[in-house]
Amino acid sequence: MRLRAFSAFSCFLWGQAFQAPNSRISTTSKSFYNPSVIKMTEATVVESARASGLALQLDEGTRKSHSVAENTAFVTGFFKGVSSREQFSRLVASLYFVYDCMEEAFDTCPDERVNALDYGSLRRKxxxxxDMEFYFGPSWKETVSPSPATKKYMKHIQNVSKSEPYLLVAHQYTRYLGDLFGGQMMGNMARNSLGLHNEGGLGTRFYTFDSIKSTKQFIEEYYTKMNTLNFTEAEKEKIVEEANVVFRLNIELFDELEGNGFVSAIKIAFAAFKDKISGN
Structure with missing residues (x-):
């Protein structure tokens, strides 16, 4: 069952890897009377917001600073999580506590630039x-506590929100855009592997963004907004550094999960996936 999910995953990645996200082609047709020419089509290249500004710096900076082996931990970790409901529930628990902490930090953040990227449609808590109630029952708040790696992640968010709150932009970028890019695919993988298709979405609500109709359009608008925010060059560099810290913190979450991932089999596939996220 996991192998079937992996096959679908690989096909998707390779199918998407060669798209060019930094520009898009729009065509407009002009019809006019001419004995020899009936119709002329003009092609206009429109630059994507991902091709400039902080959006480009984040995409470039996070891609270059991670080896394929490190990045594989993300997908490997997901496969660890979907090997059983018990393990997947642990992943859900870690994510709940991280998002609870992260979104609480957004609620109290005094930096308007962070607030500008705090879309309600992205919130996951x-x-x-x-999902927590589905896996752990109605009393889960009394019975479930964060793991050591989760506590470390939460502590880092709290420290950043107090010392340099503008760095929370890196957390928004790394977590939310990753959720959007892979949400539908990962949700389907989890439902297939764990037999959740008859649960009406319960257990995988995290991967569903009901109010976002077009992921591609939303992300383009998100990057456009990001590029309008008034960050200094020094602040942009620190945001990129913080995004890489967030990647490492997420890797540590996955490393806590038990089980074996398909490391050697998915290195190439995940490289394609990361290229899609990063804009190649």
Whole structure:
């Protein structure tokens, strides 16, 4: 069952890897009377917001600073999580506590630049709370506590929100855009592997963004907004550094999960996936 999910995953990655996200082609047709020419089509190249500004710096900076082996830990970790409901529930629990802490930091953040990227449609705490009740029952708040790696992640968020709150932009970028890019695919993988298709979405609510109709359009608008924010060059560099810290913290979450991932089999596939996220 996991192998079937992996096959679908690989096909998706390779199918998407060669798209060019830094520009898009729009065509407009002009019809006019001419004995020899009936119709002329003009092609206009429109630059994507991902091709400039902080958006480009984040995409470039996070891609270059991680080896394929390190990045594989993300997908490997997901396969560890979907090997059983018990293990997947542990992953859900870690994500709940991280998002609870992260979104609380957004609520109290005094930096308007962070607030500008705090879209309600991206927030995950409520969806994760539904998943927590599905796996752990109605009393889960009294029975489930964060793991050591989760506590470390939470502590880092709290420290950043107090000392340099503008760095929370890196957390928004790394977590939310990753969730959007892979949400539908990962949700389907989990439902297939764990037999959740008859649960009406319960157990995988985290991966569903009901109010975002077009992921591609939303992310383009998100990057456009990001590029309008007034960050200094020094601040942009620190945001990129913080995004890489967030990647490492997430790797540590996955490393806590028990089980074996398909490391050697998915290195190439994940490289393609990371290229898609990073804009290649």
């Amino acid at each position: 409520e969806s994760l709370a539904e």
